[in-house]
Amino acid sequence: MFLATVHFTQHRDCILRRLTAEVDSPVPIEIEEIQNGLVTFVLRSGRHTDTFQSELEAADHVAHVKRLDDENLLVTKPSCGAYSAIYQNHGTLRRSNTVSGRQREYNVLAFRREDLRNIIDDLGTFGTVTLGKLEEFRADVDSPLTDRQRDVVTEALTRGYYDWPRAITNEGLAEELGISRATLQEHLRKAERALLSAALVDGHKRTGEGRFERIELE
Template identity: 50%
Template structure:
């Protein structure tokens, strides 16, 4: 992230044609699901699912689903899930995007806030999204590096991850390797990365509004 670099933030609305395991849960919830993305890796996604009183039923449902690899019960209301991506998460990671940690998943429409460092990467994400559904660009904004309020440690983590190919497809380095390189634990590395992503996304969300068709 050298001086003068521009970061873009896009709000992408995906009307997914293919139903996945979360579709049925969103229908049962009678509203969007709140999930916190922990990590995107290869064609899989790991996230925390807030079950809203459905934890027992949803745990059984997820364990029985073919695309779900692993489910852990964190507490009475939350589940840690690793599943095969239905296409959107892989498209973001493949094209060097950074996904906002908290995401809302509806029964059909999903809204993704994505950071990219190149407009061509954003175009590639949109094209890959079109393979799984119809796409609307809700908003697009940009700002230069100088407007960022990252801490020095957060910037170091982001720059190290970018330089090492953490956001490449396939991923060229693991979070464990980057944590060791920075002499910190993996949870600490991931927390710095999440906070940095959250700061950048929050800044751009405040600057962007309106809706535009891509």
């Protein structure tokens, strides 16, 4: 398993590029689901929430906008290409990534080196890609997951939740597990956080069992 920080300059026109071009700092995005070419995400819009909501609602191609609270929007819209490039090559995103005009930063998990190469190649067809930190996970110690988290993640992998296209939606997976969608998302978030927290320490090179080790993508 590989963890890569990917810096991406978007060449395509995208509403998020326009919305965040004049914002002082990068805007965090948390990915909820990608399905049938549509991406659903939480936009951590902060003090720009009113402006962002108005412009998103006025855009014909944006399928859905919901205000979660004073600082966050839930948005569904067609992918501008980056998310599709990541997921169709069997990658997955850490929950938090950022957008600032043309500039994006993605934290990508990929199971195989060739998948990561394909992600970078595909992104390069419509933007400029710079590979930042790249580390390999050596999972040869006890898992930091609870038994329930391990069960949920195993079921998600088995039923194709992380495949591209997804073989099952989060609603369908939650139903199979007999839990709510919110509970499913909480288990997945905590599992991802536990794995990554156990693996990363301030971005420094770590070696030994159960840690990410900085490598080169040959």
